[in-house]
Amino acid sequence: MLTNNLGYPRIGSNRELKKACEQYWSGKTTIQNLVQVGRNIRQQNWELQKQAGIDLVPSNDFSFYDQVLDLSLTVGAIPKRYHEVILNKGNSELDLYFAMARGYQKDNLDITAMEMTKWFDTNYHYIVPEFVKDQQFKLFSTKILDEYNESKRLGIKTKPVIIGPVTYLLLGKEKEAGFERIDLIKNLLPVYIDILKKLEEQHVEWVQFDEPFLSLDLTDKDKAAYKYVYAEIKKQFPNLKTLLTTYFEALKDNKELATSLPVTALHIDLVRNPEQLQPVLDVIPSNLILSVGVVDGRNIWKNDFKTSLALIETAQANIGIKRLIISPSCSLIHSPCDLELETNESVLTPEIKQWLSFAKQKVDEIVTLKQLVNGEEAAAEKLAENINANENRKTSSLIHNQAVKQRVAGITTKDENRENAFAIRKEAQHKALKLPLFPTTTIGSFPQTPEVRSWRAKYKKGDLTLAEYDALIEKETEETIRFQEESGIDVLVHGEFERNDMVEYFGEQLAGFTFTKNGWVQSYGSRCVKPPVIYGDVHRPKPMTVRWSAYAQSLSDKWVKGMLTGPVTILQWSFVRNDQPRSETCTQIALAIRDEVVDLEKAGIKIIQIDEPAIREGLPLRKADWQNYLHWAVRAFRISASGVEDETQIHTHMCYSEFNDIIQNIADMDADVITIECSRSQMELLDAFADFKYPNEIGPGVYDIHSPRVPSKEEMVLLLEKAKSVIPAAQLWVNPDCGLKTRHWDETKKALIEMVAAAKVLREYV
Numbered sequence: 001m002l003t004n005n006l007g008y009p010r011i012g013s014n015r016e017l018k019k020a021c022e023q024y025w026s027g028k029t030t031i032q033n034l035v036q037v038g039r040n041i042r043q044q045n046w047e048l049q050k051q052a053g054i055d056l057v058p059s060n061d062f063s064f065y066d067q068v069l070d071l072s073l074t075v076g077a078i079p080k081r082y083h084e085v086i087l088n089k090g091n092s093e094l095d096l097y098f099a100m101a102r103g104y105q106k107d108n109l110d111i112t113a114m115e116m117t118k119w120f121d122t123n124y125h126y127i128v129p130e131f132v133k134d135q136q137f138k139l140f141s142t143k144i145l146d147e148y149n150e151s152k153r154l155g156i157k158t159k160p161v162i163i164g165p166v167t168y169l170l171l172g173k174e175k176e177a178g179f180e181r182i183d184l185i186k187n188l189l190p191v192y193i194d195i196l197k198k199l200e201e202q203h204v205e206w207v208q209f210d211e212p213f214l215s216l217d218l219t220d221k222d223k224a225a226y227k228y229v230y231a232e233i234k235k236q237f238p239n240l241k242t243l244l245t246t247y248f249e250a251l252k253d254n255k256e257l258a259t260s261l262p263v264t265a266l267h268i269d270l271v272r273n274p275e276q277l278q279p280v281l282d283v284i285p286s287n288l289i290l291s292v293g294v295v296d297g298r299n300i301w302k303n304d305f306k307t308s309l310a311l312i313e314t315a316q317a318n319i320g321i322k323r324l325i326i327s328p329s330c331s332l333i334h335s336p337c338d339l340e341l342e343t344n345e346s347v348l349t350p351e352i353k354q355w356l357s358f359a360k361q362k363v364d365e366i367v368t369l370k371q372l373v374n375g376e377e378a379a380a381e382k383l384a385e386n387i388n389a390n391e392n393r394k395t396s397s398l399i400h401n402q403a404v405k406q407r408v409a410g411i412t413t414k415d416e417n418r419e420n421a422f423a424i425r426k427e428a429q430h431k432a433l434k435l436p437l438f439p440t441t442t443i444g445s446f447p448q449t450p451e452v453r454s455w456r457a458k459y460k461k462g463d464l465t466l467a468e469y470d471a472l473i474e475k476e477t478e479e480t481i482r483f484q485e486e487s488g489i490d491v492l493v494h495g496e497f498e499r500n501d502m503v504e505y506f507g508e509q510l511a512g513f514t515f516t517k518n519g520w521v522q523s524y525g526s527r528c529v530k531p532p533v534i535y536g537d538v539h540r541p542k543p544m545t546v547r548w549s550a551y552a553q554s555l556s557d558k559w560v561k562g563m564l565t566g567p568v569t570i571l572q573w574s575f576v577r578n579d580q581p582r583s584e585t586c587t588q589i590a591l592a593i594r595d596e597v598v599d600l601e602k603a604g605i606k607i608i609q610i611d612e613p614a615i616r617e618g619l620p621l622r623k624a625d626w627q628n629y630l631h632w633a634v635r636a637f638r639i640s641a642s643g644v645e646d647e648t649q650i651h652t653h654m655c656y657s658e659f660n661d662i663i664q665n666i667a668d669m670d671a672d673v674i675t676i677e678c679s680r681s682q683m684e685l686l687d688a689f690a691d692f693k694y695p696n697e698i699g700p701g702v703y704d705i706h707s708p709r710v711p712s713k714e715e716m717v718l719l720l721e722k723a724k725s726v727i728p729a730a731q732l733w734v735n736p737d738c739g740l741k742t743r744h745w746d747e748t749k750k751a752l753i754e755m756v757a758a759a760k761v762l763r764e765y766v
């Protein structure tokens with residue numbers, strides 16, 4: 001029985017890679033220096049895993065930006081617009097690579113970056129491969145070979161990891177009409193063959209092919225491609241050991257296909273889908289090795305050895321110990337690096353810390369599980385410790401709050417519904433709010449200047465008292481209110497200056513959440529996030545935002561919108577408990593937000609926005625599971641929104657979403673107003689609402705907030721006319737695409753003044 005890892009975090013325990021990359025990009029360090037930082041991280045990771053006792057240590061899991069982009073460079077899928085970067089003297093392969101990831105504005109060239117999107121249902125983003133009709137592939141970057149040889153020189157014979165060719169094609173996008181990217185498989189495979197040849201020349205033993213698409217919905221063509229590819233590889237490399245990995249979903253209807261592919265070992269995710277073990281064992285052929293993913297690569301909980309051992313024993317009873325590999329469920333790049341760096345007990349208490357495990361600890365868990373299966377004495381103590389910690393977690397009073405559980409159990413349909421239907425609420429709201437047609441508003445945040453952030457840093461360090469900090473935030477809020485009044489915006493916001501982040505701010509005030517000091521996970525490129533940890537039953541000990549909203553409202557005769565983050569988004573952007581269904585945790589958060597909504601109303605706030613940008617990204621990977629998810633997600637939103645009078649207007653906001661296939665569910669949320677990101681699609685995203693005859697009010701974003709560019713009144717008038725041609729004028733609001741926190745004041749002011757002018761033009765037509 002072997003121990004295996006699918007991938008190790010490459011950001012460095014102290015985010016060394018982030019720092020080195022950003023320094024290189026800003027010209028503050030040399031490429032040699034950056035390359036050396038990468039080399040150090042690889043060496044540390046390999047040695048750490050080797051010393052821990054991992055048999056199959058991965059290589060090529062390192063990346064300066066993204067593993068999908070690495071592969072695009074490896075197989076020479078370099079879009080034409082970058083060819084000039086290659087030709088430019090003085091540019092290295094790494095410069096070309098960063099140009100593809102981040103765009104290139106130098107030497108009279110202005111080349112846009114490649115698109116980025118989420119890696120399956122994780123918060124990791126990959127660079128989307130671009131394919132054209134006559135796409136050619138050839139071995140371009142030798143990174144995979146170089147890293148393998150580098151590990152060999154260090155005396156560690158690694159297992160190179162490569163995204164499988166079918167998954168690679170499916171991850172990409174057709175950039176012109178007239179072909180299907182899966183048909184490129186015949187062009188692509190020879191490059192893989194080339195790579196494998198070169199690896200074999202270097203005496204590689206194992207190669208890992210990541211094929212997560214094997215556990216998703218596949219077309220017949222995709223299936224045929226799988227058969228073709230792995231048969232060819234087997235034919236040409238009969239002695240190579242191949243590990244085919246799947247994760248994030250169960251094989252389900254693809255299990256016959258997956259187990260029939262001529263590979264040495266198949267990896268399945270038994271954390272997400274423990275129920276798939278037996279069905280896979282039922283069909284597994286007698287020569288196939290099974291890699292069981294029992295240690296959670298995507299969450300921060302300590303493994304439950306008893307549960308893992310039970311799974312391993314089931315597998316062992318069916319196929320024997322020699323045909324087993326013990327692994328994490330997926331690559332550990334989705335876990336933070338090292339729990340031992342969490343030494344600040346006021347941030348993470350020892351009681352909670354003993355329930356957790358980060359990448360370094362997970363590697364040890366894999367090895368300990370093997371020792372336990374082998375009955376090694378040394379491991380017995382570790383098992384006892386593990387059982388203790390998990391028992392403590394099950395029964396800790398920190399986690400369980402009977403009042404919260406009872407409240408969730410007691411939710412009635414009344415709690416999920418506003419008092420009256422939208423048609424009636426609308427009348428009450430219009431009477432109370434007296435807003436013009438095409439009311440103007442913003443999405444919540446105003447520029448978070450370095451100054452504003454420095455106040456928070458000083459306050460946290462103790463260099464500012466709470467009173468001093470609050471006074472500064474109040475002043476910033478007041479100036480923002482005055483600007484909005486002067487520019488003629490109809491529904492004001494307070495600006496969110498007191499918030500570090502739209503989830504962390506709420507997590508810090510809710511019971512059941514904790515934080516880490518160093519629990520960073522790569523989100524994309526050099527950007528890392530530090531998700532809060534939801535460990536216990538969630539409730540709201542006291543109001544969270546009322547003070548700021550009430551203060552802002554007290555400054556103005558215009559309406560000031562209250563600003564909250566919705567339950568699904570808080571859930572989606574946190575590390576979530578694994579001891580109860582996500583839906584249960586989400587419902588608890590929904591009740592906490594509901595309490596806040598009710599308190600805002602009591603404090604005189606008449607318009608309350610509950611942001612849910614993450615609803616769509618929470619969709620399960622298999623379509624068959626969508627409705628179940630959407631049911632509880634929409635219900636959670638409704639619970640949070642339904643505690644108020646008809647007259648109180650509930651808004652929601654969503655960015656970067658497509659709505660076509662979930663429009664019924666969006667309508668079921670029953671927000672009085674929804675604002676969406678729309679400008680970059682030239683209002684096309686509105687069509688889903690128009691076709692559906694969406695009854696409630698909508699604010700399609702009229703300008704892109706990702707760029708400093710100031711839009712003109714005329715172009716926004718055009719967009720609004722377009723909107724008006726598909727949605728009745730009486731239903732339309734006017735607002736930017738999203739919050740303005742990343743923008744500068746100068747461009748923000750100019751853009752909003754133009755936006756108000758555009759709304760006025762529209763009012764005159766009607």
Ligand code: GLN
Binds near residue numbers: 738
């Ligand atoms: N209210 C938040 C803001 O304005 C919304 C952010 C988001 O949708 N991502 O920043």
Ligand code: ZN
Binds near residue numbers: 737
């Ligand atoms: Zn947004």
